[in-house]
Amino acid sequence: MNEEELLMIPGPVPVLPRIREAMSKPMIFHRGDEFGMMYEEIVEQLREIFKTRNDPFVLSGSGTCAMEAAIGNLVDEDTRIVCIANGKFGERFPVIADRYTDHVKALNFAWGTSIDLEAVKEALESKPDVVTMVHNETSTGILNPASEVGKLAREHDAVFVLDCITSIGGDEAPVDDLGADIAIVGSQKCLGAPPGMSAISVSEKAWALIREKQKRRPFYMDLEAYKKSFGKKQTPYTPAVSLFFALREALEVIKEEGMKRRIKRHRTLSKAVRAAVTGLGLSLFPELNEVSNYSNTVTAINIPNELTDETLKGGMRRRGVIVAGGQEKLKGNIFRIATMGNIKDMEVLKTIRVLEEVLEENAVIEGAGKGLEEMKKVLSEMG
Numbered sequence: 415m416n417e418e419e420l421l422m423i424p425g426p427v428p429v430l431p432r433i434r435e436a437m438s439k440p441m442i443f444h445r446g447d448e449f450g451m452m453y454e455e456i457v458e459q460l461r462e463i464f465k466t467r468n469d470p471f472v473l474s475g476s477g478t479c480a481m482e483a484a485i486g487n488l489v490d491e492d493t494r495i496v497c498i499a500n501g502k503f504g505e506r507f508p509v510i511a512d513r514y515t516d517h518v519k520a521l522n523f524a525w526g527t528s529i530d531l532e533a534v535k536e537a538l539e540s541k542p543d544v545v546t547m548v549h550n551e552t553s554t555g556i557l558n559p560a561s562e563v564g565k566l567a568r569e570h571d572a573v574f575v576l577d578c579i580t581s582i583g584g585d586e587a588p589v590d591d592l593g594a595d596i597a598i599v600g601s602q603k604c605l606g607a608p609p610g611m612s613a614i615s616v617s618e619k620a621w622a623l624i625r626e627k628q629k630r631r632p633f634y635m636d637l638e639a640y641k642k643s644f645g646k647k648q649t650p651y652t653p654a655v656s657l658f659f660a661l662r663e664a665l666e667v668i669k670e671e672g673m674k675r676r677i678k679r680h681r682t683l684s685k686a687v688r689a690a691v692t693g694l695g696l697s698l699f700p701e702l703n704e705v706s707n708y709s710n711t712v713t714a715i716n717i718p719n720e721l722t723d724e725t726l727k728g729g730m731r732r733r734g735v736i737v738a739g740g741q742e743k744l745k746g747n748i749f750r751i752a753t754m755g756n757i758k759d760m761e762v763l764k765t766i767r768v769l770e771e772v773l774e775e776n777a778v779i780e781g782a783g784k785g786l787e788e789m790k791k792v793l794s795e796m797g
């Protein structure tokens with residue numbers, strides 16, 4: 415691993431030394447008091463970051479593990495589910511749901527476009543049991559209208575599953591206010607922890623469906639088993655203890671910064687990236703409507719015609735900065751700069767400086783500096 419490499423991708427994000435060091439603590443008994451105290455601490459902090467009254471359960475598995483835990487526990491053979499998607503991660507829910515029921519309705523919008531609430535309303539007329547959506551669609555850099563969809567789900571009495579994997583910990587994502595019955599987060603994105611963990615909160619309404627429906631729930635991700643162990647401050651099976659140490663430290667970092675300041679930092683840095691790239695004559699990928707917004711944690715930018723995915727990313731990589739390309743059908747069309755976790759001004763400034771060098775080298779721009787100038791304006795305005 416090159417210590418000089420700056421990771422600006424939407425997960426895994428750079429992990430602070432104090433969080434990395436936490437992982438090398440001596441092992442402890444996962445049924446003992448020390449683990450119980452740590453578990454309680456983690457749960458209480460997650461509850462605050464999720465802004466929920468419900469219990470958040472910690473899973474030893476990445477974000478997709480929590481996505482499957484949600485679907486696998488809610489959905490039976492006869493469960494009807496509507497999956498709203500406008501990007502890669504939104505489209506993952508119907509793929510998972512297909513393994514549990516034949517009654518999946520995928521409500522797809524073109525990647526990078528916004529969700530049309532009229533179409534959502536129409537899809538909900540069919541009275542599905544469950545509705546899924548991604549809050550911050552990482553593949554396209556768009557922030558979806560969670561509270562509007564949450565309200566529609568409530569009106570139609572559907573359980574609302576919201577993937578907050580790249581919003582919680584970085585942006586405003588008050589789970590209960592958004593009307594999310596199940597909300598999930600991953601460790602390696604805005605929380606700034608290493609990959610391999612996720613957390614899932616479950617409302618009373620979701621529990622009712624879980625209890626009523628599930629004849630064949632998953633074994634390892636059985637949420638009823640997690641609930642049973644919860645009172646004992648344990649997990650049903652051996653947890654990834656070292657990652658729990660890291661997650662506790664990452665949550666401590668968040669507590670020290672305070673969520674209000676943390677959200678402001680994420681918003682400022684993503685706004686600064688948008689200002690810098692548009693100042694350089696590049697265009698942003700998302701097509702917004704009145705209910706969507708640019709993501710405050712990851713920026714998706716169209717690759718200029720003069721460049722390929724490899725000249726752009728490779729040129730930046732040779733200068734020590736790793737950015738993400740487009741996924742699947744967006745490969746070669748866009749690149750993405752994440753501003754998640756514990757990223758600071760300095761790292762974003764370096765990223766923009768390196769981007770300018772690559773654009774200049776490939777004759778996309780003449781003379782560097784314009785992006786940094788626009789970026790600094792935003793940084794000084796926002797304090």
Ligand SMILES: *Cc1c(COP(=O)(O)O)cnc(C)c1O
Binds near residue numbers: 477552577
């Ligand atoms: C990263 C991500 C996932 C998948 O998480 P893994 O940790 O890779 O399993 C799901 N949804 C969103 C929005 C993501 O950004």
